[in-house]
Amino acid sequence: MICASLTKATHWGRTMLDRRTTAAKHPYHGMPPRAFWKNMARLSPLAIDGLYKKKFRIGADTKVASAGSCFAQHVGRVLKASGFNYLDYEPAPRLLDEADRQRFGYGMFSARYGNIYTARQLRQLLERALGQCKPVDDHWAVNGRYYDPYRPTIEPGGFASLAELQTIRQHHLEQVRRLFQDVDVFVFTLGLTETWVNAQDGMAYQVCPGTSAGIFDPDQHVFMNASYKSVVADMKAFMRMARSLNPKIKILLTVSPVPLAATATDQHVLVATSYSKSVLRAAAGYLAERYDSVDYFPSYEIISTHPFHGFFFERDLREVNPKGVEFVMGHFFEQHKIPSKKASSGGKRAKKKTDEDVWCDEKVLEKYA
């Protein structure tokens, strides 16, 4: 039996050979300078450009929303501050001051879903918003306070009553549904493959139960490290649902360069991080290749690959520093021009934000180090 792909490769090889012999040419001949590592290696890291070519336009009138891991908060913030039409369907009361807004999960993303680290979380968020699933694990009651298992830190200290939790959650899911009906470009940053799921219905938790809230139960809370296939399947399921609400929705994927705070595998955290990011990067690449409506923006590469010498990480080698955010968004704005002169903190003039300005639920794991 002859492998079809081998036949194709042989055919391709023969064709190229024929071409080389006839015209002294091959696929690398005439490729742009960016195709060659040597050209990039000669450059100062800050001079490396041309890393991203947009697939679709994001203009002043484009309705943009975002979700994802901690790094996605930087992206959303800069877009908002730069004059893009950034949607926020669960804005904070203006009475609440800036620090408290973040503490209560307002303004972090386009709705109050908190960090969405995994493709599974994103999928189930939309399933819940569409009424397609109802988690078995509805709430956690601890010392008279009530926590939403799927965004346990959204109310620090928990909700005052179950009724309060349910009312606010219902509103949240309604806003999520509205958001996906209205958005033009949804920016999603894939953060992790490692997750904890409910043993009965497979619903993914934001963080391991018992770390920031709730009580860990080994019979109920099961570790899962998503494979490439599983990430792609979850993203495809999410995209199907999103398109059912909004056929014109476009998706801009990024992969978070922020390493895992901790791994639950038996691997070293560095190796576990490499697995996680590789899977997510491959899945994002596949989806962007496969669908015209999906683009990939290489923030992961810009921050975490070795030509940038780790410049853009804070001393903990984890958090992305303000220069990194500025540099990443500079590449973004080369392709998606800042719409208004009012822009004050986007692109090259990004405000000096530090890691303290983003809320990272996964960071809770550091206290167990």
Place this chain on the structure above:
Amino acid sequence: MRVLIAGDSHTRAYRTALERSPRPNMIATMLGSGSGTKRPFFVREGVEVRFAADPYRSAWSQASGRDDILPREGETLALVMGFHSAPNFRHRDWTAFAPAELAAGNGAIPISAAVQDAVALKGGGHTRRFVETLVDAWRDREGSRDAPIFVLSAPPPYRGHSIIRRAKAKPEVVIAAHRRFVESAREFFRGLGVEVIDYPAASTDDEGFLLPEFREGISPQDPHHANSRFADIMMDQLELRLRGSSTTS
């Protein structure tokens, strides 16, 4: 017993009431506008606490004859601050948001009690820290003896407030916002061991709004003050409590 009533602009009504009907041993001094509490407005030096700047400093000094704010022997300090809920309840947020228990089914955006408490905590400016500092200094000076410090509540909103009449916030939401603010402040002050003088139920209507008689004589443009009759009933409450304290002590 000398009772020094001092505080923000709500104190003006107390002064007017005392000018009209003096009460033995009671003095009321408006220190300045409540906006003065948005910044740190006091300093502690050893077991003394002073106002950091004018107009609070000079107003206090003129009324008490000293800089230190802690009550002296035979004195009671009644503060009119920390319950000024008006910047909260009259905010246009309440035309869109509502406490979760009132939001369901009426199209408002629900917010949690904890969010309201966070607003109340900051909304009181530095008044909570001020009272806490007074109590700490008192304990350092006097040991375990209870500090003769009271906090008098500000009046509730009135029914015809423009946040309801013009901005169309729901009355029940406005009252709930006020009550949550008051509840948060009350809990804090009582936690310090400071007695809180609430406005009596007789001063409000069934919904909890200030009765119109306590707004008589106040300009309709004035968004939150009550008149001197309200101050009268608050001072009645204070006297009752003081008598109770002296009976039980």
